Amino acid sequence: MHRLMPPGCPGPLAVAFWVGWVLTAVAALLRAPLPVVTEAAVAVLLAVLLASWRWLPWEPTRGWRRALPVVFLLATLAFGLVGPPATSLPLLLAALANLTFSLGRAVAVGVAVVGLLLLLAGVLRFVPEVGAAAVVSELVSFAVLALFAIALADAVIAESARRAEALDLLAQVEELTLASERTRMARDMHDSLGHSLTAVKLSLDLVRRWDDRGEPERARAEVAHATGTVVDALADTRRWVRALHPAALDDGIGPRALAGLADAFRGAGVAIEHHVVGDPGRVPPRAQLVVYRVVQESLANSVRHSRASTVRIDLEIGAETVAVGVADDGVAVVEGDLTLSGGFGLAALADRVRVLGGTFAAGPRSAGGVEVRAVLPLRLDRRPT
Numbered sequence: 001m002h003r004l005m006p007p008g009c010p011g012p013l014a015v016a017f018w019v020g021w022v023l024t025a026v027a028a029l030l031r032a033p034l035p036v037v038t039e040a041a042v043a044v045l046l047a048v049l050l051a052s053w054r055w056l057p058w059e060p061t062r063g064w065r066r067a068l069p070v071v072f073l074l075a076t077l078a079f080g081l082v083g084p085p086a087t088s089l090p091l092l093l094a095a096l097a098n099l100t101f102s103l104g105r106a107v108a109v110g111v112a113v114v115g116l117l118l119l120l121a122g123v124l125r126f127v128p129e130v131g132a133a134a135v136v137s138e139l140v141s142f143a144v145l146a147l148f149a150i151a152l153a154d155a156v157i158a159e160s161a162r163r164a165e166a167l168d169l170l171a172q173v174e175e176l177t178l179a180s181e182r183t184r185m186a187r188d189m190h191d192s193l194g195h196s197l198t199a200v201k202l203s204l205d206l207v208r209r210w211d212d213r214g215e216p217e218r219a220r221a222e223v224a225h226a227t228g229t230v231v232d233a234l235a236d237t238r239r240w241v242r243a244l245h246p247a248a249l250d251d252g253i254g255p256r257a258l259a260g261l262a263d264a265f266r267g268a269g270v271a272i273e274h275h276v277v278g279d280p281g282r283v284p285p286r287a288q289l290v291v292y293r294v295v296q297e298s299l300a301n302s303v304r305h306s307r308a309s310t311v312r313i314d315l316e317i318g319a320e321t322v323a324v325g326v327a328d329d330g331v332a333v334v335e336g337d338l339t340l341s342g343g344f345g346l347a348a349l350a351d352r353v354r355v356l357g358g359t360f361a362a363g364p365r366s367a368g369g370v371e372v373r374a375v376l377p378l379r380l381d382r383r384p385t
Contacts, residue, residue, distance in 0.1 A: 008058030008101070010156060013094050017053060020090030021046070024079070045079040049091065057102045069099045070111065077115050089141070093149045100153035108153070112146040173355055196233035200226050253288040254280035258295065258313055265299050270328075271310045272299070278317025287376045290352050291315070291324045294360075297346055298326035298372040306330025306370050320378055321358075327371040346372065356380055 006014075028042050052072045057065045073095040079088050100108040203226035210219035249257055255276050262272035283291065295313055302308040308330030316323045350360040358376035365371045 006054060006056050006058060009056070009098075010058075013097050016090040017094040020088060020092075020094070021049060021053075024088055024091065042079070045075050048075045049079070056098050058098065060102060060104070066102070069095070069102045073099055073111060073115065089145060092142070092145055096146050096149035097153040100150050101157065105150060105154050108150050112150065116142055116146070193233055193236065196229050196236070199229045200233075203229065249285075249288055249292055252280045253283055253291050253315070257292060258315065261292070261295055261299060262313070265303055265311075270299075270303055270308055272313065273310075274313035274315070276315045276317075278315075278322075280315070280317060282317055282378055283322045284378065284380055286380060287322055287356060287358075287378070290349065290356060290358075290376060291322060291374065294324055294349055294353070294372065294374045295326055297349055298362075301346065301372075302326070302328040302330055302370065308369060317378070321375050322378060323373065323375045325371060325373040327365060327369060329369040331369075349374075 025046055028046070033039070049072065052068050052075070055065060056068055056072060073092075076088060076091045076095040079091070096108060096112060099111055103111075203222050206222045207219045207226070210216070210222060251257065255274065258274040258276065262274055265272060280288075299311060299313075302311050306328050308328030311326060311328045314323075314325045314327075346360075346362055350362075353360040353374045353376060356376055357380065358374055360374045362372040363370070
């Protein structure tokens with residue numbers, strides 16, 4: 001594949017090159033014999049085009065590869081003079097686009113103008129034979145093709161720049177979202193643990209006071225109270241740790257993690273089945289956590305709001321995305337009610353899914369019940385805008 005389409009080369013341009021090269025080679029073989037020198041020139045130019053195609057740069061570069069786009073374009077123009085002109089047009093399209101990608105629009109326009117002048121000089125030699133109309137037709141065709149190729153490449157470059165900027169903005173949004181979530185969790189932990197530790201300190205002060213007064217029963221009661229406060233504080237701490245990274249995800253977001261979530265809700269009288277297609281090991285950690293939260297919150301909504309009796313969890317890992325769907329057979333609540341649960345509510349999860357470049361949908365099913373579905377990219381550095 002590397003030989004057919006060099007890294008960074010847009011697919012349509014690779015198709016244009018190979019279509020042009022194959023058609024040109026076939027046309028050269030089938031046409032009437034030409035002088036030996038011309039036949040040799042055609043063969044050499046075809047070989048040069050084929051050899052240089054593999055190494056063409058499709059982004060600004062340095063070193064010897066910097067000259068390849070110009071060599072490739074000159075070989076294409078020369079081939080248009082000695083070979084079949086019509087079949088070489090796709091090659092010219094690829095050459096001019098490559099020049100724009102690697103050396104920039106200004107250089108591509110300048111080289112195209114020089115090429116147009118060279119083409120004019122070469123064609124003028126044959127004016128008595130082909131006529132002025134044919135010369136004008138050749139020049140206009142070249143000019144239109146050059147304009148189209150440069151404009152096309154320039155548009156692709158601009159779109160790539162906008163995409164890179166959008167990805168940077170997404171990364172900043174993700175950072176801000178995580179920072180905001182950490183701040184909220186830190187505030188809640190401070191309020192919860194700070195209150196518990198203060199209560200324990202007051203209890204220990206009372207224990208010392210009761211002990212000094214010779215009232216061991218009261219001291220023991222206060223120790224028991226302090227112990228209960230510490231137990232509650234430890235439980236809170238464990239909940240915060242699980243919120244950051246659930247222990248169920250230690251082995252990834254696979255059948256074991258989904259089974260653990262299902263077991264947590266079986267006591268509510270809901271039959272939960274889960275199905276996994278693909279390799280869960282390919283899902284990046286950040287996407288694993290979001291998928292886990294989507295399933296967790298969807299199950300909670302099915303139990304609390306939909307009053308479902310059965311829930312189906314589907315996790316599918318494809319070539320480029322991971323999709324998770326949770327569907328139940330309960331009462332179809334209105335869409336706004338789906339985001340009212342606390343903690344990791346669906347509204348917050350929808351934001352987290354979109355920050356990672358995914359899509360999120362929640363609403364009533366046509367067959368009854370509610371369905372929640374999220375799709376995330378596996379390559380988080382290539383998120384769609």
